[in-house]
Amino acid sequence: MIIIISRRLRVPPTYVLARDHLQRAVTILQGTDQRSRQLRHIIERTIGLMDEVRPEPPMPSTNVVELNDYRR
Structure with a gap:
């Protein structure tokens, strides 16, 4: 299965899931310590x-x- 984020970029669902988990982690890490x-x-930065990500050539x-x- 491939998910289309924009009209040009197609990414696998694991990519979308990984990005979602990272966004949740940022929300959880709201502490003020170093x-x-x-x-x-x-x-x-990872997000x-x-x-x-650059799309692969068709x-x-x-x-x-x-x-x-x-x-050459």
């Missing part, structure tokens, strides 16, 4: 990196390989 702030920052509709794509 360790909580550091963990919150790490999780927020930001997940949002920067799969060709045929099984024909273009040799020019691999020549």
Whole structure:
């Protein structure tokens, strides 16, 4: 199963679930101590990196390989 987040980006449901868990963890880590702030920052940065995921190139509709794509 693939979930469409936007019209161009398709991600597996495990990605969406992982992101949801990280967002919940940030909510839980509302402490003001140094360790909580550091963990919150790490999780927020991880979520930001997940949002920067680049979609994979579309799969060709045929099984024909273009040799020019691999020549240097």
